[in-house]
Amino acid sequence: xxxxxxxxxxxxxxxxxxxxxxxxxxxxxxxxxxxxxxxxxxxxxxxxxxxxxxxxxxxxxxxxxxxxxxxxxxxxxxxxxxxxxxxxxxxxxxxxxxxxxxxxxxxxxxxxxxxxxxxxxxxxxxxxxxxxxxxxxxxxxxxxxxxxxxxxxxxxxxxxxxxxxxxxxxxxxxxxxxxxxxxxxxxxxxxxxxxxxx
Numbered sequence: 001x002x003x004x005x006x007x008x009x010x011x012x013x014x015x016x017x018x019x020x021x022x023x024x025x026x027x028x029x030x031x032x033x034x035x036x037x038x039x040x041x042x043x044x045x046x047x048x049x050x051x052x053x054x055x056x057x058x059x060x061x062x063x064x065x066x067x068x069x070x071x072x073x074x075x076x077x078x079x080x081x082x083x084x085x086x087x088x089x090x091x092x093x094x095x096x097x098x099x100x101x102x103x104x105x106x107x108x109x110x111x112x113x114x115x116x117x118x119x120x121x122x123x124x125x126x127x128x129x130x131x132x133x134x135x136x137x138x139x140x141x142x143x144x145x146x147x148x149x150x151x152x153x154x155x156x157x158x159x160x161x162x163x164x165x166x167x168x169x170x171x172x173x174x175x176x177x178x179x180x181x182x183x184x185x186x187x188x189x190x191x192x193x194x195x196x197x198x
Contacts, residue, residue: 010057015057018047018049018053018057019057021047021048021049022043022044022047022049022054022057022058022064023064023067023068023071024047025043025044025046025047025049026038026043026046026047026064026065026067026068027068027108027110027111027114028046028110029042029043029046030065030068030110030113030114030117031109031110031111031113031114032110034117035061035065035114035117035121036121038061039061040054040060040061043061043064062121062122065114065118065121065122066118066122066125068111068114069114069115069118069122069125069126069129070125070129071111072108072111072112072114072115072129073115073128073129073132073133075104075108075111076101076104076133077132077133077136079100079101079103079104080097080100080101082100083096083097083099083100084096084097084100089144089149090140090141090143090144090147090149090150091149091150091192091193093140094162094189094192094193095185095186095189095192095193097166098165098166098169098185098188098189098192099181099182099185099189101166101170102166102169102170102173102174102181102184102185103174103181105170105174105175106174106175106177106179106181109174109175109176109177112170112175113175115129130163133159133163134156134159134160134163135159137159137162137163138155138156138158138159139155141155141158141159142155162192165188165191165192166188169184169185169188
């Protein structure tokens with residue numbers, strides 16, 4: 001899919017609020033029905049917005065979908081950064097980050113499902129989402145290795161392996177609710193710690 005140029009951001013409070021309503025409606029509709037089964041009319045109806053108004057903010061169904069994938073990336077990075085801020089070392093950051101990620105998936109399952117569907121709907125956005133995470137994670141692991149907090153190893157491979165642990169735990173335990181996420185995070189972290197300890 002070719003890159004979709006975003007429309008300019010609204011400048012009024014009313015415009016910002018309307019755009020946000022459309023995004024939240026799209027999150028709900030795409031999260032419940034999936035991209036293919038959803039129409040722009042569904043999104044507009046859920047947002048209590050006229051079709052013409054929808055097009056003021058988004059050119060297409062693909063555009064709002066891509067915006068949600070980008071939003072998930074920004075929100076997840078913010079949640080993770082806030083969770084690990086002040087962690088005394090990389091291992092503690094791993095524990096805190098894993099728990100925060102699982103909690104975020106449980107809190108926003110529709111947005112998480114949208115990112116997963118992007119693999120097929122918008123492969124470029126999907127790839128960008130994980131590539132950005134992977135690059136930041138690799139850098140953090142390289143700094144931790146240089147500081148002696150973890151043993152030496154290939155930071156790129158480790159970053160993607162650790163993302164896989166979090167993603168799969170999210171898929172299995174956080175996405176559908178009803179799980180003790182503290183216990184899941186502790187079990188996942190036990191595996192990570194034993195694999196990363198210096």
